[in-house]
Amino acid sequence: MKSDGADHYSFRNLKKxxxxFEQVFDHIIKFMNLRPNGNYRLMVGTDSQVHAKHTTFITGIVILNEGKGAWACIRKVIVPRKMLQLHERISYELSLSEEIVSLFTEERKDQLIDIVLPYIYKGASFTMEGHIDIGAGKRSKTSKFVTEMVSRMEAMGVEPKIKPDAFVASSYANRYTKRRNG
Structure with a gap:
């Protein structure tokens, strides 16, 4: 099997x-095979936190079976400077999400869809979402970036979600950015 560059990434969760990325993908397949008739949402999102001498970026990958549980992991990237420009930071968050989304090649997405396919007529489903840590509200400092960031996610063939629906970025990944050592 030819390498798609996925082997240089390192992910972790509470157990491992x-x-x-290959191991992460195997976990997702195993999780979906437990209940192939589920309603699955594969979600990728990144959040960041500016610290004194660096900026921490956490990208979360979550496979959720609606009402039946989830499996998740994170990837941490540290930029050795304070990234104070909001547009630069949001854009970099999205770039990291796009990087991970791109590892879910058409072939890999087809493997995941094939798990639920025999159960589609019984209500099974699979969607892939890109969670962007921005909001469209009038009081949100990030609202002016919504069109740009949503367009980038759509261009990758992934359903974009923004706050309050972008919980992988705004809640799951956010938890890990606050820690000094991540």
């Missing part, structure tokens, strides 16, 4: 650290 230093997982390759």
């Amino acid at each position: 650290s230093n997982m390759s």
Whole structure:
């Protein structure tokens, strides 16, 4: 099997650290195979936190079976400077999400769809979402970036979600950005 560059990523969750993307993908397949008739949402989102001498970026990957549980992991990237420009930081968050979304090649997405396919007529489903840590509200400092960031996610063939629906970025990944050592 030819390499798609996915082998240089490192992911972790509460149970396991230093997982390759291949291992993450295997976990997602195993999780979906437990209940192939489920309603699955594969979600990728990134959040950041500016610290004194660096900026921490956490990208979360979550496979959710609606009402039946989830499996998740994170990837941490540290930029060795304070990224104070909001547009630069939001754009970089999205770039990291896009990077992970791109690892879910058409072939890999087809493998996931094939799990639920025999159960589609019984209500099974699979969607892939890109969670963007921005809001469209009038009081949101990020509202002026919504069109640009949503367009980038749509261009990747992924359903964009913004706050309050972007919980992988705004809640799951956010938890890990606050920690000094991540």
